[in-house]
Amino acid sequence: MSWVRKTVASTIGAKFIVALTGIVLVGFVIGHMLGNLQIFLGQDALNNYAQMLHNTPALLWSARLVLILSFFAHIGFTIKLTRQNRLARPQTYAYQQSIQAPTSSRTMIFSGLLVLSFVIYHLLHFTLGVTHPEHKSLVDSMGRPDVYSMVVLGFQNIWVSLSYIVAIILLGLHLSHGVSSLWQTLGLNHVKYNTFIKASGPVLALTLVAGNLSMPVAVLLGFLSLPLGVV
Amino acid sequence: MNLTLKVWRQSGPQDKGKIVDYAVKDINSHMSFLEMLDVLNEELIAKGEEPIAFDHDCREGICGSCSMMIDGIPHGPDRGTTACQLHMRRFKDGDVVYVEPWQAKAFPVIKDLVVDRSAFDRIIQSGGFVSINTGNAQDANALPVNKDSAEAAFDAAACIGCGACVAACPNASAMLFVAAKVSHLGKLPQGQPERAKRVQSMVSTMDTEGFGSCTNTFECEAACPKEISVTNIAQMNRDYMQSSLGD
Numbered sequence: 132m133s134w135v136r137k138t139v140a141s142t143i144g145a146k147f148i149v150a151l152t153g154i155v156l157v158g159f160v161i162g163h164m165l166g167n168l169q170i171f172l173g174q175d176a177l178n179n180y181a182q183m184l185h186n187t188p189a190l191l192w193s194a195r196l197v198l199i200l201s202f203f204a205h206i207g208f209t210i211k212l213t214r215q216n217r218l219a220r221p222q223t224y225a226y227q228q229s230i231q232a233p234t235s236s237r238t239m240i241f242s243g244l245l246v247l248s249f250v251i252y253h254l255l256h257f258t259l260g261v262t263h264p265e266h267k268s269l270v271d272s273m274g275r276p277d278v279y280s281m282v283v284l285g286f287q288n289i290w291v292s293l294s295y296i297v298a299i300i301l302l303g304l305h306l307s308h309g310v311s312s313l314w315q316t317l318g319l320n321h322v323k324y325n326t327f328i329k330a331s332g333p334v335l336a337l338t339l340v341a342g343n344l345s346m347p348v349a350v351l352l353g354f355l356s357l358p359l360g361v362v
Numbered sequence: 363m364n365l366t367l368k369v370w371r372q373s374g375p376q377d378k379g380k381i382v383d384y385a386v387k388d389i390n391s392h393m394s395f396l397e398m399l400d401v402l403n404e405e406l407i408a409k410g411e412e413p414i415a416f417d418h419d420c421r422e423g424i425c426g427s428c429s430m431m432i433d434g435i436p437h438g439p440d441r442g443t444t445a446c447q448l449h450m451r452r453f454k455d456g457d458v459v460y461v462e463p464w465q466a467k468a469f470p471v472i473k474d475l476v477v478d479r480s481a482f483d484r485i486i487q488s489g490g491f492v493s494i495n496t497g498n499a500q501d502a503n504a505l506p507v508n509k510d511s512a513e514a515a516f517d518a519a520a521c522i523g524c525g526a527c528v529a530a531c532p533n534a535s536a537m538l539f540v541a542a543k544v545s546h547l548g549k550l551p552q553g554q555p556e557r558a559k560r561v562q563s564m565v566s567t568m569d570t571e572g573f574g575s576c577t578n579t580f581e582c583e584a585a586c587p588k589e590i591s592v593t594n595i596a597q598m599n600r601d602y603m604q605s606s607l608g609d
Contacts, residue, residue: 138606142535142575143565143599212575216533219467219574225368225381226460228434230530232579237532239577312578318600320593 142215145208150313152201152208157310157335159198160302164342167282171349174279174358178271181278206247213240235308242305249298256285271358283357286350299343307336363389363455367402369414370462372471379471381460391451395438396421396428398450399461415474421446423587426522429529430475431462436526436585444524444587464525466534467572481571482523482539488567489560490543492552511549518546520588530585533574538582540568541594548601558605565602 138144166184169176184191229237252262260267266284269277286292311332314320319328349355365386372379386402393401396418403413419427428445432438438448453459461475469477507515519542527538544561547553553560576595583592 134606137566138603140569141565141602141606142569143602144606146575147599147603216535216574216577219534219572220465220532221467222379222465224431224434224460224462224465225370226431226434226462229532229579230435230581230584232532232581236577236579308578315578315592315596316576316599318596318603320596322593 142212145212146316148204149208149212150316152205153309153313155197155201156205157306160306160339161335164339167346168342170279170282170346170355174271174277177279177282178273178275178277182275185276206243209240209243233308235304236312239305239308242301245301246298246305249294249301252294253298256291257281280357282346283350283355286347286355289351292347292351295347296344299340302343303336303340306339307332310335363391363450363453365389365398365453365456366458368458368460369474371414371474372463373412374473375470381462389450391449393450394421394446395432395448395450396446415472415476417476418446423447424522426524426587429464429477429479429525431460431464431529433460434462436464436529437524437587441584442587442589444522447587464529466525466528468534468536469525469528477525479523479525481573482525482536484571485536485540485564485567486543489556489563490547492547493556494552505551507550515546515549518542518549518590518594521546521586521590522588524587526585526587527582527590528573530581531574531576532579532581533577535576535582536568536571536573537576537595537598538586538590538592540564541592541598542590544598544601545594548597557601558608561598561601562605565598 139148166180167177169180235242255261256263257267263281263285266281267276269280269284271277271279286295309332311329314328314331346355367384367386368381369384370379371382384402386398389398389401396416399414399416406413417427417429419425421428423444423446426444429436430445432445432448437443437445439452440448463469463471463475464477464479465471466477468481469479471477521539521542523539525539528534528536531537544564547560548557578592580592583590
C-alpha cells in the first residue's frame with residue numbers, strides 16, 4: 132500500500148485526485164441543474180421529481196456519500212496544493228505580470244472557496260431548511276413537500292436571489308478554467324482534440340450559468356409565481 | 363534613449379533585498395539588454411559602487427544563463443527569446459523597466475539577479491539520463507526511430523534549463539522543465555527501459571526541492587525561450603500515473 136501513500140503525497144497524484152473528484156462534482160452540478168429546471172414544467176413536475184429522489188433513500192444516500200467524499204477530497208487536496216504553491220514562492224515579484232493566463236485560472240482557490248461558502252448557505256436554505264424554516268414545511272395538495280413554492284418564495288427575496296446569482300457566476304468562472312484544465316491533469320492533451328478541450332470549460336460554464344440563472348431571474352421577473360393557496 | 367531601471371539588489375542569500383532605481387542615459391538601441399546592463403555596471407564601477415550581479419555566458423540564446431524577469435516576464439517581452447537576445451530597440455525613451463531575479467524557494471538568490479538553479483541539476487541527476495554501455499559509437503540508424511517521435515523528442519530536448527518556466531509560473535512549479543526532460547527521453551527507444559523509474563524519481567525530486575504544482579495556467583509555455591509545449595506536461599502526468607498505478 133505504500134505506493135498509494137506515495138502517489139497521493141506527490142503533487143501530480145494530488146492533482147489527479149482533484150481532477151477526478153472535479154468530474155464527479157461537475158456531473159452533480161449538471162444533474163442538479165437539469166432536475167431543477169423542471170420548475171418550468173410547473174409545481175406538480177418539480178414536487179414529483181423531488182419526492183421521487185427521496186423515495187429511494189438507498190440511491191439518494193449512495194449518491195450523497197460519493198458526493199460528500201469527492202467534495203472533501205477536492206477541497207482538502209486543493210488547499211494542501213495551494214499552501215505548497217504559496218510556500219514555493221516566498222518572495223513575490225515587485226512587478227506582477229502574467230503573459231496570457233486568464234483571470235479564472237489564477238483565482239481558482241478564491242472562486243472555489245466562495246462557492247464553498249455558498250454551498251453551505253444553499254444547504255442551510257433548501258436542504259436543511261435552517262434559514263427559512265417556514266418555507267421548508269410547506270406541503271402541496273397531494274401531501275408532498277412543496278419544493279416548488281419553497282423555491283419561488285426563496286427567490287422572491289431579492290437578496291436571496293442575488294446571492295444565488297453571484298454564486299452561480301463564480302461557479303461559472305471556476306468551471307471555465309477547471310473543466311478545460313482537468314483534461315491536461317489527466318494527461319489528455321492532443322492537437323486533434325485541443326480545440327474541444329479548450330472549449331469544454333467555457334461552453335459548460337456558460338450553459339450552467341444560463342440554466343441556473345434562469346430560475347431566480349424567472350421568479351424575480353414574475354414568470355414563475357406561487358400556486359393559488361400558498362401565502 | 364534614456365531609461366529608468368528598477369533593479370532588485372540583494373547583497374547575498376541572507377539579505378532581504380530591495381528594488382533600487384537607476385537612471386541609464388544615452389542607450390544605443392542596437393544594444394542587447396545585457397549590454398545595456400554592462401554599460402550601467404561600468405558606470406557603477408567608475409563611481410565606486412557595487413555592480414549589478416547577473417548570470418550570462420553564451421549571449422546567443424543557447425546556454426540559458428541570462429535569467430532575469432524584465433517587467434514581470436522571464437527574459438522580457440519577446441516570445442521565444444532569452445534576455446541576451448532582447449534588444450533595446452524594443453523599449454521607448456523614458457520607459458521604466460523592472461529587472462528582478464527568478465523568485466522561487468527552490469532557486470535561492472545568490473546575489474542581485476543571480477539565483478542558484480542547482481535544484482534542476484539534482485532533478486536531472488535523479489533520472490534525467492539513460493544508462494547505456496559506452497564504447498564505440500554504433501552505426502547511425504541502427505535503432506529505428508519514427509520521424510514524428512524523433513521530432514517530438516527533439517522539440518523537448520531544446521530545453522536549455524534556464525528556469526523561465528519556474529519564474530513565470532504563479533506556483534513556481536518546475537513541471538515544464540521536468541516534463542521536457544521526461545518526454546525527450548521517453549519518446550526514444552533508448553529511454554524505454556528506465557521510463558517508469560525515471561518519471562517516478564524525477565517527480566519525487568521535483569517535489570522535494572520545493573517547487574509548486576501545476577495549475578494549468580500555461581504561463582510556462584508562453585515564457586519559455588525555446589517554446590517547449592505543455593503537451594509534455596500532459597505526457598508526464600500520464601507517464602507518472604501509469605507508472606504509479608501499473609506494475
